[in-house]
Amino acid sequence: MNKDLFAQIALDQIPKILTLQDRNPHSPHYGCFDRNYWQYKIIDFPSGMSQEFVWPLALVYAHQLPNNQYYQQESIRIWVEAGILFAARSAHKDGSCDDYFPFERAGGAAAFSLLACVESYTLLGLQNEEALRFFELRADWLAHHHESGRLTNHQALIVLCLEKVSRLLKTSKWDQAKAERLNRVFEWQNPEGWFQEYEGCDPGYHTLTISCLARIYELNPTDQLQTALKKAVALAAEFVHPDGSYGGEYTSRNTYNFFPHGFELVGKWWPEALNINDRILAGLANGLGSCYADDHIVGHHTWNYLLAWQDYVPARPPQKPRPQGRFWLPEARVLIDRRGDTELYLALNKGGVFKFFRQGQLVASDTHLSLQVKAGGKVKNAVGHLVGDYPSTLQEDQITVQGALGWAKQKQMTPLNLMILRVVMLTVGRFFPNLIRSLLQKMLITGKNSTDFQFKRNFSWHGEHWVVTDELQSPSWQNVLSMGMGGDQTSIYVVMSRTFQVGQLQPWQDLTQHVRSLGAGESFKLERKL
Incomplete structure (x- = not known):
């Protein structure tokens, strides 16, 4: 196996990382990697997480990777040190930093950037008392901070x-x-x-x-x-x-x-x-x-x-064949089923969201039913992929999960919301950042508000393939504007999610016509052979 692939993928990102950094020694933001702050000027504080980018630069400076034009380039070394010092000078007095809003004091951003700065400082053999004082100050804060x-x-x-x-x-x-x-x-x-x-x-x-x-x-x-x-x-x-x-x-x-x-x-x-x-x-x-x-x-x-x-x-053991059978995590409520040339990765805690492979290739990625519904004068999104406690049955050749669709978390920032958040954080919120963080987590990430739409998803094994049957019940279909099913829908805020992967090229399946033909009391049904 070619380890240089790891290096090449990483090296491809270095020009972007350098573009993100203010490399002008006469700039008041010299060393900052948050381009939205120093270049576009569309935010009013720099994200402390961005200073983590010193570490990739330090690594390409120090190691003679294949096709590495940055190796031992003095400018890279200088820009790494500038990045460390900007992290120090942009931090709060207690050593913490912000990530998404002022006075947030984000534990993750503080830890990621500190590790990157310390590793880079050590790797390049830097000598800087200001940086050392900053490392100690931030470590003190991290040692006592609980998010x-x-x-x-x-x-x-x-x-x-x-x-x-x-x-x-x-x-x-x-x-x-x-x-x-x-x-x-x-x-x-x-x-x-x-x-x-x-x-x-x-x-x-x-x-x-x-x-x-x-x-x-x-x-x-x-x-x-x-x-x-x-x-x-x-x-x-x-x-x-x-x-x-x-x-x-x-x-x-x-x-x-x-x-x-x-x-x-x-x-x-x-x-x-x-x-x-x-x-x-x-x-x-x-x-x-x-x-x-x-x-x-x-x-x-x-x-x-x-x-x-x-x-x-360098010494790699031989690959072992994939184990056949079932790998069931009852507490995570995730099932991996391998039989014949098929592999099913199924999340029962997310209503039956799954990925299905045959002969080593992705056949289907499914993030459950999604409806646009007119409710209370607004168009809302009812989805089946939110984490929840869904009743399910697990048998050798049949799996069933059922429950209620949930309202997708689609809260966006508006000028008014941003103004309110700024006022709160610049006054009382700066003293209680963890409370604000907890409220935002509940609003954007955790929990589920159920709808009146009741679903049942059934997987049944027939000889050499799975058959997936979806049923959806509703008191009324009148306010349903559209319905479909896609392979990459998510509805919670996670910074590392919603990235592109080629499996997402699977087309959206529009099911709206099926819904429009339903009368009061009728159920939607869809059967698919994988």
Whole structure:
């Protein structure tokens, strides 16, 4: 398998990252990577997360990658240091930073950017007292900050940050905080192997948590950490699709994330982990990776791919055949069914959203029924893919899930909403940022408001194929404007979701004519053979 593919995909992002940075030494924003702030001037504060982009630059400066025109270029080194200093100078007095709104004090943005700055500083052998003071200040803040929501990847990331800064500054003052955070990671790992991400299991963010924990293990190996990693890696192996793609809308956070570095590190002492990256590399070679080249998230995968290239293990074990049978996660409520030349990835916690493969190729990606409904003078979207507690039955050749469609979360910012948020954050909100964050999470991410539309989705196995039958009942069809079914619909706000992947080229299925023919009391029915 060609490890250079990791490097090439990452290198392709470097011109974009450099375009995002203000590289003018005489600019008051010198070193800032938030182009919307310093160039377009369409926001009134810089996103602290953007300063994470120093790390990909430091890695391409330091490593002689194939076709790497940035290697040992002094300008790159200078721009990395400028990025670190902008992170320091744009931070709040307590060391925190904002991401989406002023005085947010975002834990994720603070941790990602701190890790990137510390790693870059160390890799390039920089000497800067201002940067060192900033690292300590931000680490102090992270050690005591507790954000709303259960995001295990953030907890693992903060432990890694504190460990790296501790070693750089030769201090042990965060030892207790590191231990507490790591224990929280262990507590939030489900016995099935997955790590909690808001409302359940997201295999994409799961690989980021593995990446952080694998680095922590290299620095401080323990039996407990090794056990947690082996369970997590074994789970991740089940979610690699037969074509080498990964993740999708059947996961709790709808991401196509895949962070390969952790599997190379674990593979040093548990070679089975390397099979995962070998399958992913095959998918990347066929163009099946997801695109993360937008202004806000381009950095995450870039540095992780570069690290995977750097720590690639040359001796690879042979690929094992895919196991036949069923892999059922009753607590995550996710089912993987492999029989014959078919593989079904099914989310019962999302109403039966699924991906289906035959002979190693994607046949169908299904994010359930979606209706546009006129309600209360507005057009609203009723969907079947929100996380919920749906009654289901699971038999060998038949699977049924049913429940109510939910109203999609489609809240958008308006000038008035933005003005209100700014006023709140510039007054009382700046003292209670976690409360504001929690309210926004409930509004945009978690929870479900049910509709009167009742669905039933049935999967039945007939010899060599699945038959999917959908039924939908409604007291009235009068206010339904349109109905359809697509392969990539999501309805919650997750920054790393809604990226493009070629499997999304599957056409939208318009079912509106079926609905218009229904009378009062009649049910919609659709049967499909996969």
